[in-house]
Amino acid sequence: MDPKKGTTYSLSEDKKTVTFDYSFNPWDYNRAGQISIWTIADRAAWLLFLGESALEPRFLNVRLFTRCQEWELSPSFYSLVKPGTSLQASSRMLHVGKTSMTRGGEIVDSSTNEILVKGIVQDVHVSMETRRPKPFPDWIKEKYSYLLSEPRPKTVERFEDPNDTTKMFIYRVTVPPSDIDDNNHTNQKQYIRYCFNCAAVGAKQGAYPTVRGDLFKQGVRKVSVLYQKESLEGDVLTVESWEESPGTLRFQVRKGSEKLVQVTMQFFVASGSETDKSKL
Missing domain, CATH: 3.10.129.10 (Hotdog Thioesterase)
Structure with a gap:
């Protein structure tokens, strides 16, 4: 690049x-x-x-x-x-x-x-x-x-946790050395990858009402990311995920109780709606 x-x-x-x-x-x-x-x-x-x-x-x-x-x-x-x-x-x-x-x-x-x-x-x-x-x-x-x-x-604005946390799908990841950048913290794109992997596993397990199947074959329509705190090599992160609305997943990445990153992903759902077909 x-x-x-x-x-x-x-x-x-x-x-x-x-x-x-x-x-x-x-x-x-x-x-x-x-x-x-x-x-x-x-x-x-x-x-x-x-x-x-x-x-x-x-x-x-x-x-x-x-x-x-x-x-x-x-x-x-x-x-x-x-x-x-x-x-x-x-x-x-x-x-x-x-x-x-x-x-x-x-x-x-x-x-x-x-x-x-x-x-x-x-x-x-x-x-x-x-x-x-x-x-x-x-x-x-x-x-x-x-x-x-x-x-x-x-x-990008901060969002709140869902009222019903029992419907969250949880995914955990340990930050590997290869994800650390020259700022000596986890590179910004890796959080998006962690959240997508969380969604990919959850979708296959039926964790979300409308986001299902092999997400590697589906496109992401929109991604929004808010970085709150840093993480470092070896940190164990918890990715909490839930479906906010049809086709839209939200993620809260935590280290223990600390909130590190919030991500929202909107997927192209196979609804045939005009919204999904529209240009930017």
Whole structure:
């Protein structure tokens, strides 16, 4: 995912949105021939960062932790996107506060301009010594001064536990060394993978009313993630899951009694409804 040598970046007329070409690789696909939702989220978030770094290389030296991310996928994504399919990614800064920033972007089909993936990422500038938020350097405030007074865009909100916890499906995982990133904590995409694996096991066991069968053969329509606390190598995590509404699962990842991450996944259910067939 490093910038390819010779990559061409183009700017919008207001010079605030950067666009560039991208394509997925054969190794991005799972055994069902689909790109897993944690890979999609990871690539999409990195593409937003890549675009902003193309505009301002100093971002490469800014330490950021992700607070939340949300991605919505068109039904066409799973049928159109193959290894090497020509895509275009775009990235735009939406908001800059004292310690956090929010970027938005899209991945579109280069041949039709259909939006296949769209979403947002909110990152927090942190001190690696204290692991706490700290103010951005002055150059960021100056570069994005036009956004400082703008209203904060809607991001992922915290949800409450279900009233009936007896209907939860529980899944446990121990964080392996390979899931730790250069921030010395569990990488953000791994939580999405843990939750999907929880759902895949639960769906096969009939734990959810409408989300059933082999989830590796079903597409995820939308994923929302709120990161609450960190986990480290060797931590034993509990993933609590339940069906919030038809086709929608919620997950609370805990370490003991501590809440670490909340995830919501909406699946493309085989209902034939117009909602499931709609474009982004």
